[in-house]
Amino acid sequence: MIETLSILPGRGISGEHELFDQFDLQLGQVASIVGPAGSGRTTLLEDVESLADEDTASGREVFIDGRRPPREFPSDPAKSPIVLIGQRATSVPDLGPAKLMEVA
Numbered sequence: 001m002i003e004t005l006s007i008l009p010g011r012g013i014s015g016e017h018e019l020f021d022q023f024d025l026q027l028g029q030v031a032s033i034v035g036p037a038g039s040g041r042t043t044l045l046e047d048v049e050s051l052a053d054e055d056t057a058s059g060r061e062v063f064i065d066g067r068r069p070p071r072e073f074p075s076d077p078a079k080s081p082i083v084l085i086g087q088r089a090t091s092v093p094d095l096g097p098a099k100l101m102e103v104a
Contacts, residue, residue, distance in 0.1 A: 002064055002081055003027050007048065010059030013040060018060075049084045050074050 005025045009018035025031055033041045040058070047060045051074045054061055062069070064081070073080040 001027070004065055005048070005082075006063040006066065007044070008061040008063070010047075010052075010054070010056075010061075012058075013038065018058075045084055049082055051080070051082065 003026065007023040007025075009020050009022075012018055033044060035041050043056075043058055044060075047056050047058055048062055050056060051062045051064075051069045052058070052060045053068060069081075070079075073082075
């Protein structure tokens with residue numbers, strides 16, 4: 001079971017180094033990502049979903065319990081422990097959250 005998801009900094013949209021050392025999310029913790037348009041909220045979520053390994057535009061790294069996740073996680077969605085469901089799920093608009101989780 002995953003206890004901690006850690007995000008290490010990369011570069012912002014204009015190439016500057018991000019101003020944090022490490023951001024940790026603990027199992028069961030709820031976090032909110034806020035900021036103006038173009039601030040990188042979506043890029044951050046994409047980096048988490050893809051378990052970034054300095055291989056994204058931001059150059060961030062994502063660790064699970066202090067270790068790099070197995071390469072099969074980002075390459076095989078069925079094995080990945082990270083699932084993001086966007087606000088605008090247009091492929092199944094009539095399903096509620098519980099039914100959507102059944103399908104996923």
